[in-house]
Amino acid sequence: MTTLKSGDKAPDFEGVNQDGKKVGLQDFSGKKLILYFYPKDNTPGCTAESCNLNDNYNAWLEKGYEVLGVSPDSVESHRKFKEKFNLEFDLLADTEKEILQAYGAWGEKNMYGKKYMGVLRTTFVIDENGVIEDVFKKVKTKDHTNQILKSLNI
Template sequence: MTKLKAGDKAPDFTGINQDEKEIKLTDFAGKKLILYFYPKDNTPGCTAESCNLNDNYNQWLEKGFEVVGVSPDSVASHQKFREKFGLKFNLIADTEKEILQAYGAWGEKSMYGRKYMGVIRTTFVIDENGVIQEVFEKVKTKDHTNQIFKSLNI
């Protein structure tokens, strides 16, 4: 599988959000999108990352961005996670890992010498034309908004 990079066309996707509504990349045509992939609802790093993006959600909107999170968790898990932390943006339940694989965010990981398949925490900044502007593979979960702002000079 080839690795996506800045300048590549973002792979089209269709997924189901926390409210069982369909979300597609084409829904964001003409808008900028922060598409972030995270391993699991209610875990420390994923909660920190999601809350950091949520705490700055109004700034994202002011700068013309929408935010969408994707993980392999279920719709029910996303509903609870979103309610618990007051998240204002959509979370896609990619239980079949199709979107994760299309974006290269599913792959081999290693912990304590053990190899396993899992979510590779990655964020994609996608422009109004569906082109990837930036890819973050080393996500600062507690300061992700500033990390993105600095990189994009906004």
């Protein structure tokens, strides 16, 4: 499994957003990016995390950051999720789990003693040169924006 850390070059990726449009890392060249990986649309933790980032979206833009969510859900699921919660940023459908694997956000999980493969909720802050500034593996879903801001001292 890939273990990315601060200072590493962010792996290149391309996926399809909720509108069926291709979106890749190159689309954020010269911009800072909050790239977050989450398990599933319309689940409590994922909804809290997405809405927290969305509620602060204009503040992120003012600080020079874009936001992009990735999960293994379908384009259609993302479209409905985005519409339901009025999310202002794109969600990428990674149904083949290629982006998740490239970023080490797909791996073994354990629930009630049962091991299975799934999304490891992770957020990467990537600078305008495509270098990882910070990695969050213990995401505070309801307060993720403040968690990121405190770490970046902004």
